[in-house]
Amino acid sequence: MSKLLNLALGILAAIGGFVDIGDLVFNTAAGATFGYQLMWVIPIGVIGIIVYSEMCGRVAAVSGKAVFDTVRERAGFKAGLYALIASEVVNLLTLAAEIGGVAIVLQLLSGLDYRVLLPLAIVALAVVMWTIKLDWIERIFGYGGLALLVFAVAAVKSGPDWVKVGNGFIPHLAQNNPWLYLYFVIGLLGAAMTPYEVYFYSSGGVEDRWTPKDIGLNRANAIVGYGLGGFLSLALMIVGGAVFLRHGINPEHLGTIALGAEEPLGKAGLLFALVGILFAVGGASIDTVFSGAYNLAQYLGWEWGRYRHPAGAPRFALTWLVLLVAALAIVITGVDPVMLTEYAVIFSAVALPLTYIPILLVANDREYMGTNRNGRLANVLGVVYLVVIMVIAVAAIPLMIITNVGQN
Amino acid sequence: MAKIHIGKNVLDHQLLDKDGRRCGNVDDLGLEDDVVVAIYSGPGVWPQRAGLLGRVAGWIGGSQRIRIPWEEVAKVDSAVHLKRTAPEYGLGRGDDRLRPYFERIPGADR
Numbered sequence: 001m002s003k004l005l006n007l008a009l010g011i012l013a014a015i016g017g018f019v020d021i022g023d024l025v026f027n028t029a030a031g032a033t034f035g036y037q038l039m040w041v042i043p044i045g046v047i048g049i050i051v052y053s054e055m056c057g058r059v060a061a062v063s064g065k066a067v068f069d070t071v072r073e074r075a076g077f078k079a080g081l082y083a084l085i086a087s088e089v090v091n092l093l094t095l096a097a098e099i100g101g102v103a104i105v106l107q108l109l110s111g112l113d114y115r116v117l118l119p120l121a122i123v124a125l126a127v128v129m130w131t132i133k134l135d136w137i138e139r140i141f142g143y144g145g146l147a148l149l150v151f152a153v154a155a156v157k158s159g160p161d162w163v164k165v166g167n168g169f170i171p172h173l174a175q176n177n178p179w180l181y182l183y184f185v186i187g188l189l190g191a192a193m194t195p196y197e198v199y200f201y202s203s204g205g206v207e208d209r210w211t212p213k214d215i216g217l218n219r220a221n222a223i224v225g226y227g228l229g230g231f232l233s234l235a236l237m238i239v240g241g242a243v244f245l246r247h248g249i250n251p252e253h254l255g256t257i258a259l260g261a262e263e264p265l266g267k268a269g270l271l272f273a274l275v276g277i278l279f280a281v282g283g284a285s286i287d288t289v290f291s292g293a294y295n296l297a298q299y300l301g302w303e304w305g306r307y308r309h310p311a312g313a314p315r316f317a318l319t320w321l322v323l324l325v326a327a328l329a330i331v332i333t334g335v336d337p338v339m340l341t342e343y344a345v346i347f348s349a350v351a352l353p354l355t356y357i358p359i360l361l362v363a364n365d366r367e368y369m370g371t372n373r374n375g376r377l378a379n380v381l382g383v384v385y386l387v388v389i390m391v392i393a394v395a396a397i398p399l400m401i402i403t404n405v406g407q408n
Numbered sequence: 409m410a411k412i413h414i415g416k417n418v419l420d421h422q423l424l425d426k427d428g429r430r431c432g433n434v435d436d437l438g439l440e441d442d443v444v445v446a447i448y449s450g451p452g453v454w455p456q457r458a459g460l461l462g463r464v465a466g467w468i469g470g471s472q473r474i475r476i477p478w479e480e481v482a483k484v485d486s487a488v489h490l491k492r493t494a495p496e497y498g499l500g501r502g503d504d505r506l507r508p509y510f511e512r513i514p515g516a517d518r
Contacts, residue, residue, distance in 0.1 A: 078458040309516060
């Protein structure tokens with residue numbers, strides 16, 4: 001019974017923890033620009049993250065290796081180093097965007113100055129990470145993030161045209177402004193399949209000492225957690241279409257996204273949305289910064305671990321402290337976090353193949369994986385998504401230039 | 409020791425000391441007449457592995473290079489296990505140097 005309860009609690013935390021600033025920005029903006037025409041992209045992204053999370057979770061359970069262990073082993077020192085640098089740059093951009101998001105929400109809640117709140121937010125995150133055990137951090141931020149479910153209520157209350165919503169699940173190309181449409185396709189996929197999620201997931205599996213017995217748990221976690229998280233993405237897009245598109249508003253500020261819950265639900269809706277965004281984005285900051293430290297430590301063979309106290313893995317702890325300061329240095333310049341998010345998501349689309357190819361190779365390795373290596377379904381999906389990811393990686397930057405980062 | 413593929417099972421793998429501590433990766437192998445006689449680890453080895461980028465990374469890392477005779481390898485599974493503790497080889501020095509500073513900050517040993 002307690003095992004079931006734990007699973008349920010874990011899944012709740014995963015739903016709250018799935019949505020980060022990239023999902024918030026791209027899903028809402030896609031709805032506000034194209035209505036429900038991009039709904040079909042969300043399940044594709046969610047299945048992609050499930051396929052690769054399940055795969056790297058299984059690798060962690062069977063071989064005890066996290067993603068960057070396998071990158072180093074399979075890609076070797078040199079190609080691995082390029083993958084490391086790319087992942088660290090993307091992670092840092094993502095982290096800076098998330099921290100900017102935390103400060104924006106704190107500003108809306110407190111009325112204090114954004115640039116004063118930025119260092120305060122960094123210090124608060126560092127103190128939380130230094131002193132609180134990570135399973136507790138995950139629970140606190142995961143449950144807090146559940147307040148985002150207010151968007152599901154808002155989506156229903158805002159009275160969308162459900163026939164149009166349903167039609168949105170049929171893949172098609174928009175007639176007006178197809179380049180911008182394609183830019184959003186890539187952004188939505190990039191936001192759903194953000195690389196730090198796989199780094200964090202697999203390293204967590206290693207730290208929780210998963211064994212082949214946990215393969216079922218891993219599968220359930222990946223499918224249910226990410227699946228229900230994707231449900232929130234759908235809600236955000238519906239709100240974007242039903243509230244923002246109707247009023248001709250383009251949510252360019254993170255606070256505007258929260259207003260999407262205020263229109264149908266009033267002040268309480270707004271408050272829930274802000275609290276949900278605060279916890280979701282705060283939790284994502286912690287996942288992202290840990291991922292950056294995991295990757296470096298695994299690539300270099302250092303001691304690492306969130307369950308290890310800072311004195312037990314000093315270089316790991318120093319790495320995440322340095323990353324927090326570097327992220328602060330980026331956002332304190334006043335660069336817009338929503339803009340930063342768009343860059344982070346598009347560049348992460350470019351870096352995706354470097355992460356996913358080694359996972360696919362190791363998950364097929366008979367010697368490591370034995371009978372737990374990829375079955376036919378995992379391989380067919382894995383290869384299909386690899387092709388999708390390659391296309392995205394090639395198209396991402398040209399589309400970003402053509403559409404002027406989604407501005408026209 | 410069972411037959412192992414040196415390029416695939418040893419190079420670029422995790423080094424663990426006798427207490428299971430993660431203490432670096434196998435950055436290079438020392439060969440004599442096609443027989444592995446030693447493992448090399450540390451930033452001083454990186455320039456050989458990745459050209460200019462490796463030189464920059466090695467310089468940032470402090471250019472230290474540690475040689476571990478192959479006889480010191482206890483076993484090879486998904487990691488390479490060593491017979492003694494990390495400090496006896498000079499491995500994991502970065503963590504050991506940093507630790508005293510971190511221990512002074514409250515909460516570091518929770």
